[in-house]
Amino acid sequence: MATKKTNTFSSKPKSSNGLFGIWLGLSAIVILLDQISKITIERTFQFAELYPVTSFFNLTLAYNKGAAFSFLASESGWQRYMFTAIGVVASLVITYLLKKHAAQKLFCWALALIMGGAIGNVIDRVMYGHVIDFLDFHYKDMYHFAAFNLADSAICLGAALFILDELRRVKK
Template identity: 65%
Template structure:
């Protein structure tokens, strides 16, 4: 849905729907984290199914607790990195607003990245609570809605690129 810029003949994409999607991801992510921290103590676990638990876990690092045992510098480094990526994503959304799947992917990644930045800045760690496990393989690292949005966005991005290459 591109609109014309009154000073140019080039179409301009509407950024707001994509920022709205990112805001919805942030809202659901933060509400879920607030809820879990009010209902659980650190490390507390509730079995939901034979393959899924809710558990309150804190991650001071990146994905799969990478860098979590460092002295604290990672909080600022990962936050700065995520904010830089978020700014770049906003530029991409503005430039490519008409490419629906590409922008869905970017909006989900943007919302997820900012959801985790909020945690790092407010608490010093990311709040994780979704715990999937398979008996033969054990537990996967706990994650949250922001992480899920990032993964779904990355998957959409790959699908979009494969579709683009196959044209």
């Protein structure tokens, strides 16, 4: 008598816990790539040293004691603790949202990228007292966009995906 074999790799959707793990893993990858890139730049460059890559892009080593675009960078030091606290609280809220909405792919991609970037920059603030930036885009050496890093890039990409997800949700 033949018995029916069961397929252990069924096509059932992953559980929320399984998807939650994937989103945390994505955040961890962002953190890892961000920290590896910052350590590499820190060991390779002197502060403010420029390495031209193209006519509009340099690698450099810059320190940012503030937030995006050096916002509050010239303050006395309290901003380090405020931005660290904001990053930690945001990561806790995002973790809750990832767990609760694990099946919403675009939403969770956005949140996982934002959380990975936030934690990457929190690590810098805790370890060094500033964020390490190294990507320097410019126009004809006249206008330099504020230097940034992979964590900042992940946060911006995550924010763009979040907006796209909200626009798609509103459209429905």
